[in-house]
Structures are given as C-alpha cells and as structure tokens.
Amino acid sequence: xxxxxxxxxxxxxxxxxxxxxxxxxxxxxxxxxxxxxxxxxxxxxxxxxxxxxxxxxxxxxxxxxxxxxxxxxxxxxxxxxxxxxxxxxxxxxxxxxxxxxxxxxxxxxxxxxxxxxxxxxxxxxxxxxxxxxxxxxxxxxxxxxxxxxxxxxxxxxxxxxxxxxxxxxxxxxxxxxxxxxxxxxxxxxxxxxxxxxxxxxxxxxxxxxxxxxxxxxxxxxxxxxxxxxxxxxxxxxxxxxxxxxxxxxxxxxxxxxxxxxxxxxxxxxxxxxxxxxxxxxxxxxxxxxxxxxxxxxxxxxxxxxxxxxxxxxxxxxxxxxxxxxxxxxxxxxxxxxxxxxxxxxxxxxxxxxxxxxxxxxxxxxxxxxxxxxxxxxxxxxxxxxxxxxxxxxxxxxxxxxxxxxxxxxxxxxxxxxxxxxxx
Amino acid sequence: xxxxxxxxxxxxxxxxxxxxxxxxxxxxxxxxxxxxxxxxxxxxxxxxxxxxxxxxxxxxxxxxxxxxxxxxxxxxxxxxxxxxxxxxxxxxxxxxxxxxxxxxxxxxxxxxxxxxxxxxxxxxxxxxxxxxxxxxxxxxxxxxxxxxxxxxxxxxxxxxxxxxxxxxxxxxxxxxxxxxxxxxxxxxxxxxxxxxxxxxxxxxxxxxxxxxxxxxxxxxxxxxxxxxxxxxxxxxxxxxxxxxxxxxxxxxxxxxxxxxxxxxxxxxxxxxxxxxxxxxxxxxxxxxxxxxxxxxxxxxxxxxxxxxxxxxxxxxxxxxxxxxxxxxxxxxxxxxxxxxxxxxxxxxxxxxxxxxxxxxxxxxxxxxxxxxxxxxxxxxxxxxxxxxxxxxxxxxxxxxxxxxxxxxxxxxxxxxxxxxxxx
Numbered sequence: 001x002x003x004x005x006x007x008x009x010x011x012x013x014x015x016x017x018x019x020x021x022x023x024x025x026x027x028x029x030x031x032x033x034x035x036x037x038x039x040x041x042x043x044x045x046x047x048x049x050x051x052x053x054x055x056x057x058x059x060x061x062x063x064x065x066x067x068x069x070x071x072x073x074x075x076x077x078x079x080x081x082x083x084x085x086x087x088x089x090x091x092x093x094x095x096x097x098x099x100x101x102x103x104x105x106x107x108x109x110x111x112x113x114x115x116x117x118x119x120x121x122x123x124x125x126x127x128x129x130x131x132x133x134x135x136x137x138x139x140x141x142x143x144x145x146x147x148x149x150x151x152x153x154x155x156x157x158x159x160x161x162x163x164x165x166x167x168x169x170x171x172x173x174x175x176x177x178x179x180x181x182x183x184x185x186x187x188x189x190x191x192x193x194x195x196x197x198x199x200x201x202x203x204x205x206x207x208x209x210x211x212x213x214x215x216x217x218x219x220x221x222x223x224x225x226x227x228x229x230x231x232x233x234x235x236x237x238x239x240x241x242x243x244x245x246x247x248x249x250x251x252x253x254x255x256x257x258x259x260x261x262x263x264x265x266x267x268x269x270x271x272x273x274x275x276x277x278x279x280x281x282x283x284x285x286x287x288x289x290x291x292x293x294x295x296x297x298x299x300x301x302x303x304x305x306x307x308x309x310x311x312x313x314x315x316x317x318x319x320x321x322x323x324x325x326x327x328x329x330x331x332x333x334x335x336x337x338x339x340x341x342x343x344x345x346x347x348x349x350x351x352x353x354x355x356x357x358x359x360x361x362x363x364x365x366x367x368x369x370x371x372x373x374x375x376x377x378x379x380x381x382x383x384x385x386x387x388x389x390x391x392x393x394x395x396x397x398x399x400x401x402x403x404x405x406x407x408x409x410x411x412x413x414x415x416x417x418x419x420x421x422x423x
Numbered sequence: 424x425x426x427x428x429x430x431x432x433x434x435x436x437x438x439x440x441x442x443x444x445x446x447x448x449x450x451x452x453x454x455x456x457x458x459x460x461x462x463x464x465x466x467x468x469x470x471x472x473x474x475x476x477x478x479x480x481x482x483x484x485x486x487x488x489x490x491x492x493x494x495x496x497x498x499x500x501x502x503x504x505x506x507x508x509x510x511x512x513x514x515x516x517x518x519x520x521x522x523x524x525x526x527x528x529x530x531x532x533x534x535x536x537x538x539x540x541x542x543x544x545x546x547x548x549x550x551x552x553x554x555x556x557x558x559x560x561x562x563x564x565x566x567x568x569x570x571x572x573x574x575x576x577x578x579x580x581x582x583x584x585x586x587x588x589x590x591x592x593x594x595x596x597x598x599x600x601x602x603x604x605x606x607x608x609x610x611x612x613x614x615x616x617x618x619x620x621x622x623x624x625x626x627x628x629x630x631x632x633x634x635x636x637x638x639x640x641x642x643x644x645x646x647x648x649x650x651x652x653x654x655x656x657x658x659x660x661x662x663x664x665x666x667x668x669x670x671x672x673x674x675x676x677x678x679x680x681x682x683x684x685x686x687x688x689x690x691x692x693x694x695x696x697x698x699x700x701x702x703x704x705x706x707x708x709x710x711x712x713x714x715x716x717x718x719x720x721x722x723x724x725x726x727x728x729x730x731x732x733x734x735x736x737x738x739x740x741x742x743x744x745x746x747x748x749x750x751x752x753x754x755x756x757x758x759x760x761x762x763x764x765x766x767x768x769x770x771x772x773x774x775x776x777x778x779x780x781x782x783x784x785x786x787x788x789x790x791x792x793x794x795x796x797x798x799x800x801x802x803x804x805x806x807x808x809x810x811x812x813x814x815x816x817x818x819x820x821x822x823x824x825x826x827x828x829x830x831x832x833x834x835x836x837x838x839x840x841x842x843x844x845x846x
Contacts, residue, residue, distance in 0.1 A: 042462075214439060305727070
C-alpha cells in the first residue's frame with residue numbers, strides 16, 4: 001500500500017513550527033509495519049491545497065492530511081477536500097450535536113464560528129475526535145482514501161492510533177494484530193547493538209517479529225515489532241525473542257516500554273523508602289532536573305547541591321577543603337558522596353565531579369567524570385572520559401550518572417564499559 | 424519568486440529524524456523576505472526523487488534540495504539531478520582537489536568512495552562547502568534553478584546563508600541589503616505585543632521595516648526585517664523603529680539579537696564580580712541548569728540548592744524550621760534567600776519556592792510561586808500564580824525567576840504584571 005502524508009498550515013510551511021506531527025505519524029506507521037512514501041507540506045492556500053490533494057490522489061492508495069480543520073477562515077481542509085472530490089459541503093448534524101455536547105460539558109456556549117467544523121464533504125465518513133472539536137473524516141479523492149486529521153498533536157495522536165491505523169491495516173489486508181515491544185538502553189551504540197542482536201528475529205517463527213532501532217543520544221531504543229492473529233499469539237511469538245534480547249543486552253537495559261531511566265530510579269528509591277542526595281558540578285542541576293520534579297520525588301529526593309567549584313562543593317557537604325588536594329579523582333568523589341550522605345541524612349548520595357579539558361568547544365573537547373554513590377555501608381565509584389564537545393560531555397555525564405545509580409540500586413556493576421567513553 | 428524545498432532521505436521520511444533542516448531553511452528565507460511555497464519529503468529512492476525534481480521543476484522558479492550528497496550508495500542527489508536535467512555526471516576536478524586538501528589538512532587519506540562526492544551533473548555550478556566534503560551545486564531543471572545542499576545541519580547553514588540566499592536575492596532582483604533585528608521578551612503574549620507595537624513600522628520610510636513575531640513559550644521574539652541599499656542605509660531606517668520598540672516593550676525586553684536571558688544575567692553578575700546562590704524547589708535544578716554550565720559561570724554561580732521539601736530547604740540554608748510555620752509565602756522566600764546568601768557568602772541569592780495545587784495534571788493545574796532575591800542590603804520578592812499543568816508551571820517559574828533576577832540586576836522593578844499569571 002502506498003501511503004502519502006500532506007501537512008498543511010502556514011505555521012509549518014514558514015518554519016515557525018517544527019513539523020513534529022509528521023515525524024510522529026511516520027514513526028507510528030512504521031511501528032505497525034506501514035511506510036510513508038511521500039510527504040508534502042503546503043500553506044493555508046486554496047490553490048496549493050487543491051493541487052496537493054489531486055497529485056496525492058493520483059499516486060497513493062491512502063493519504064493522511066494533517067491540519068486545517070479548525071474554526072477560522074484560514075482552515076480550508078474540508079472546503080478543498082470537497083472541491084477535489086467533486087462534492088458539496090454539507091452540515092453534519094451528528095458532529096454538530098457532538099460539538100454542542102462538548103461545549104455543554106465544559107459549561108460554555110458554542111461560538112457560532114465553530115459550526116464551520118461540522119461542514120463536511122458529502123459522503124465523508126466521520127472519524128471521532130474524543131478530545132477536541134475538529135472533526136476527522138475520510139473521503140475518496142482520485143484513487144486514494146484520504147484521512148483528514150487535526151493539527152493539535154494530542155488530537156492527532158488519539159485519532160491516528162485509535163481510528164486511522166486500524167482502518168489502514170484493514171484496507172491493507174492485514175487483519176493481524178500488531179504489537180510494539182521496546183527496550184531502552186544506555187552505553188551501547190546502534191551498530192554495536194545491531195551486531196549483539198544479530199539473529200534474534202529467528203527466535204520467532206516466519207519473520208513474525210522484526211527488529212529495529214531508534215537512537216536519541218545518549219539513549220538507544222531497541223524495537224521489536226510483532227505480528228500475530230491476536231495478542232495471545234503475539235505474546236507466544238514474542239516471548240523467546242524478548243528473552244533473548246534481555247539476555248544479550250543484559251545490564252544495559254535500563255527500562256522497557258513507557259518507563260524511563262529516571263522513573264526506574266525513583267521507583268527503586270521509593271520501593272525501599274530510600275532517600276537521595278545529589279551533588280553536581282558541570283552537569284549544573286541537570287541530573288536533579290531529570291528526577292526531582294516527578295510526582296513522588298518530593299519524598300525520595302532529599303537534596304541537590306550544585307557548584308562548579310570543588311572547594312565550594314566541599315564546603316556545602318562539610319568536608320575539609322584540604323582533603324581535596326588531589327583534585328577530581330574517584331577517591332574525591334567517594335569522599336564527597338559519603339560526606340553528602342552524612343550531612344543530609346539520606347540513605348543514598350550520588351556525587352558527580354567533572355574535570356573539563358582546557359581549550360575551545362570543538363568536537364574533540366573532552367571531560368573526565370568521576371562519580372560515586374554512597375550508602376550507609378559502602379561506596380561505589382567510576383571514572384569515565386567522554387569526548388564530543390561541552391554539551392555532549394554534559395549530556396553524557398547526566399545519563400551515565402543516572403544509569404550508574406540505577407545499576408547500584410539494582411545490584412548491578414557500575415563499572416561496565418560503555419561505547420561512548422574514551423579509555 | 425516561487426520557491427520550493429525538497430528534503431530527501433529515509434531518516435527524515437520514516438520520522439527517525441525530525442525535519443529541523445526544513446524549518447530552519449524556511450525561517451531563514453522568511454527573515455530575508457523570501458517565502459517557501461511548497462515542501463516535499465521523499466526517501467532515498469530513485470523513482471520518487473526523479474518525480475519530485477520534475478514536479479518542482481515545472482512549478483517553481485527556485486528549488487532548494489536538502490540531503491543525498493554523501494559518499495554512500497544511498498546518496499542519490501547528483502545522479503538523479505543529472506537524469507532530471509538530461510545531462511551526464513562528470514568528475515569535478517576542482518571539487519576532487521578541494522576534498523583531497525580537506526583530508527590532507529586533517530592528516531587523513533581520502534577514502535576511495537568519497538570520490539563519488541565530486542561527480543556532478545555536467546554544467547552544474549559548484550557551491551562551496553567550507554566545513555565538509557559534500558559539494559553543493561546549482562543546476563537548471565525544468566524552469567527552475569535547483570540548489571543542492573548537504574543534510575548535515577552545520578554544512579547546510581553555512582551554505583544557505585553565505586551562498587544560496589545571496590543568489591536567490593540577486594535572482595529575485597532584490598539587490599538590496601537585508602538585516603534582521605531581534606528583541607527577546609518574557610511576560611508579554613504575542614497578541615499583546617502586536618497591539619503594543621501597532622504602527623511602529625511607520626517610523627521607517629516606505630515599508631522598509633517589517634514587524635514579525637516568533638513565540639517559543641515562555642519567551643517571545645519580536646523581529647524587525649529591514650531593507651535598504653546597504654547597511655548604513657538600513658541602520659538609518661531601522662534606528663527610529665528600534666528605539667520605538669524598546670520604548671514600548673520597555674522592561675520586558677530581556678535581550679537582543681543573539682544574547683540570551685541566562686547570558687545577560689551572567690554578564691551582569693560577572694560585570695560587578697558578583698556571586699549567586701540559587702535555592703530551588705519544584706523547578707528541581709532547572710534554573711541552575713540554564714546558567715551554571717556556561718563558560719564563566721564557574722566563577723559567578725557559587726552554589727545551587729534543590730529540595731522539594733520546605734523543611735529540608737531550611738536545613739540546607741541554616742534556617743530554623745519553626746520560622747517556616749507560615750508555609751510558602753513571599754516572607755518565607757525572603758527569609759530563605761537572606762539565609763542562603765549569608766550561608767554561602769555570595770553577593771546575591773535567588774530563592775524560588777513553589778506551592779503546587781492538589782489534583783491531577785490537567786490544563787487547569789496551577790502553582791503559586793514565591794520568589795525572593797537577596798543582596799547584602801535588601802531583598803526583593805514577588806508572588807505569582809501560573810496555570811497550565813505541571814510542566815507549564817515549572818517552565819514558567821524558571822523563566823519568571825531568571826527574568827526577575829535580570830530585572831533586579833538591571834535596577835528594574837521585579838513586580839511588573841505579566842500576561843501568563845493569574846491574579
């Protein structure tokens with residue numbers, strides 16, 4: 001099936017808004033084994049919209065149009081869809097009633113210009129929007145089935161996942177169920193993971209599970225797309241592959257599916273009623289900012305301390321500055337973590353000291369990270385050197401620190417070699 | 424002049440990479456008074472590329488193609504450009520020599536497959552790439568002039584700004600110079616700014632200065648695009664408009680052009696050899712993370728303290744917990760800021776206490792921010808209520824706090840009403 005996407009709107013065309021709706025649509029379709037072949041962006045302009053609809057209608061089997069369903073005069077999708085399909089715009093009593101109920105639930109009166117949102121091309125199939133007033137609809141133009149979706153990301157997501165993808169899969173003759181299993185890791189690059197996982201697809205029968213990756217430095221997402229007759233069938237096929245991925249990526253898997261690294265760390269802390277103190281230098285509060293705002297963190301994160309100066313770090317945790325004569329080393333980090341824990345009375349303390357190289361901020365710019373995690377009984381520490389410019393060092397240090405803390409809390413080694421460090 | 428953009432590459436088409444290159448190109452052209460009329464994204468696929476080039480060549484006067492100039496087999500732009508133009512690919516001795524010199528400067532031998540990057544359509548105009556091995560080029564296809572650019576953002580930027588925009592402006596008959604003046608503000612919404620600035624364009628002759636906005640919550644960017652025969656002429660025309668914008672937006676302007684709020688705050692601190700202590704609660708280290716990693720901050724930012732618990736905040740700054748019986752108020756914030764300054768010996772301390780409402784994280788969710796800035800001699804404080812969900816409250820509190828600090832350091836009132844607060 002040839003699928004195209006048309007994104008509409010001056011905001012996107014002029015670059016004022018980065019087109020994340022498109023990357024979302026395309027990724028989501030890929031997750032279900034569907035592919036976008038062509039994307040077009042046009043503005044709120046009748047001539048361009050009509051031509052875009054006509055061209056896509058000649059080439060594609062299915063077209064997803066995003067945007068232009070709002071109540072204002074520059075929202076033109078329904079009007080041009082009707083024109084391209086050669087039909088009239090007619091009032092959908094069904095959608096008008098839905099909208100009136102929507103406003104009533106919010107104790108508001110529907111403004112008259114919202115009525116425009118219920119004007120649909122004759123013969124269009126209404127696609128429900130449970131979270132907004134823009135009516136989705138489907139319509140044939142040329143040889144393609146067009147699906148019209150709202151520009152508001154939240155509304156688009158619901159409609160795409162709940163309504164459009166099932167229709168596309170049905171049209172595509174794929175009456176099978178599809179499920180996406182995800183593993184998040186830190187410390188393994190995409191090509192390394194690819195070679196580690198060579199052959200895992202063979203653990204499921206007949207190519208029913210497909211392996212893929214998505215990189216967002218510093219994390220890597222490993223994806224298994226599984227197909228089956230229903231969810232039970234999928235679970236059966238997926239289980240041996242999942243197990244193999246867990247075995248091969250091992251300690252590097254930091255979370256699965258919708259969980260996050262910071263969420264896992266927080267859950268580990270909360271689960272044992274532990275409390276955490278953070279000491280940061282060049283990461284500048286970014287480690288705290290990843291975790292301390294989350295619901296539940298008000299209990300688990302006791303204190304964060306930030307300073308770019310080692311002497312000031314010592315003062316903040318009550319260490320004698322003279323003890324720091326060695327500069328930034330693993331031992332110094334251990335001493336700081338121990339002192340921070342004692343000072344605040346938390347069960348755990350993470351100290352992350354960073355020694356930046358001298359010189360200009362280029363791709364060769366590096367930093368040395370010495371981090372330590374102290375508990376009442378022991379202290380674990382690690383030294384790592386990250387290259388790639390100031391921002392890269394900072395991002396890497398944040399992730400490495402949170403991941404070492406996760407490993408410590410889960411009883412895993414904190415010193416496993418990662419692909420992003422220089423030895 | 425009708426301009427189109429074609430973005431190429433499977434990474435962009437599958438959504439793995441969000442297409443920020445397109446928004447950058449489009450915005451940059453807008454800044455120079457040029458507009459993109461149509462954008463197409465296709466993958467690394469011969470048939471799609473050829474069709475995209477042909478269609479754009481029929482419609483447009485100028486087409487910017489992004490990506491596909493690399494050394495690997497899936498980089499197809501030169502090959503398909505030649506095919507669409509009906510010419511052969513020929514080796515550019517000029518670009519081959521440029522590449523060899525590029526590798527030599529880096530003490531590396533050029534890999535054989537890089538030679539592919541010097542194969543250009545016959546008759547193409549070479550467009551220099553001072554920061555990479557991908558050769559830009561220009562070529563006529565159909566009735567349009569095509570400009571081929573590399574997908575690496577850094578290389579694209581140099582080529583677009585230094586080489587392609589001047590060519591487009593020349594083709595467009597706009598032999599005039601163009602200059603973009605920018606003002607960054609916090610606390611005024613776009614429509615409010617628009618009404619405050621009504622008529623400012625008239626302070627320049629003959630529509631030579633155009634007003635525009637770009638919103639990225641919580642900040643607003645006000646843009647003046649000025650045209651003239653040369654930079655002197657532009658400066659003359661722009662001066663009265665600039666002055667009027669400064670007068671009308673007044674204290675809300677936090678920085679101009681490439682400067683940032685955190686950069687301005689840091690410069691104010693450094694200029695008086697002042698030092699800063701930060702105390703954060705729900706902002707969770709995000710205020711520190713904006714400023715403490717910047718070059719120079721190692722001297723100016725003395726300490727950051729993060730805790731979600733008011734008692735712990737008091738303990739960290741050496742305040743008697745009993746003094747906090749009132750909960751989160753302006754007075755409490757003032758006491759915390761004073762104590763934090765005394766405790767760390769810094770010249771300035773900013774304390775930001777946030778009282779979150781109870782309940783689910785919805786659009787109606789709000790928080791009350793009490794912030795105070797203490798110096799040796801006095802303390803300024805402010806109370807503000809921000810609605811819009813947990814993330815919105817946190818982002819708003821970070822910006823409000825840094826902006827109040829900027830105002831305090833610049834001798835401006837910290838209590839001016841902003842559009843984003845609920846009274």
